[in-house]
Amino acid sequence: DAGITQSPRHKVTETGTPVTLRCHQTENHRYMYWYRQDPGHGLRLIHYSYGVKDTDKGEVSDGYSVSRSKTEDFLLTLESATSSQTSVYFCAIRDGRESEAFFGQGTRLTVV
Template identity: 90%
Template sequence: DAGITQSPRHKVTETGTPVTLRCHQTENHRYMYWYRQDPGHGLRLIHYSYGVKDTDKGEVSDGYSVSRSKTEDFLLTLESATSSQTSVYFCAILAYSGNTIYFGEGSWLTVV
């Protein structure tokens, strides 16, 4: 258990509204990631962070922004949710020993 908590775990929102997903870790890991997982596409990297206020884009970053003001928290914001952003979102951290990625339990987002 790498001490990763995602919130909310489930959310239904309307098209055009902003949505923020939170990832909280308890073990001070430097690297944090946000992925989305969709059938047929596997895990796709949205954004990642390599330190406080240090973030970079992944392969599917359009329509998403992130912030990391504290080591333990990594926020993912959908600025104006669209139906194509209905997905399962996973936060993850990198544990340096063995380059292991630990994933959170996921946040199920439905945009109607």
């Protein structure tokens, strides 16, 4: 299995609180992605990174920010969590644009 771990795996938080999800890889892959998965919507891209300190917005970036200060870590932050951000979040990595992606096991976030 590709060396990619997400933490935490489960989190319950209150509306209005900040939340940070972490994606850690040991593969030295250049690209890292954050997705959310909701019933009826498949996977939607939130933000992605193509190198240290190089990030860009995806399809559903409002309310989310990211940071990548090291190759191995990609952080997703919900500045002020809302109930609409209740979802399962997946991190993925890939070596290049011609490569397959490897996924983490997901983080189930519930905002109450």
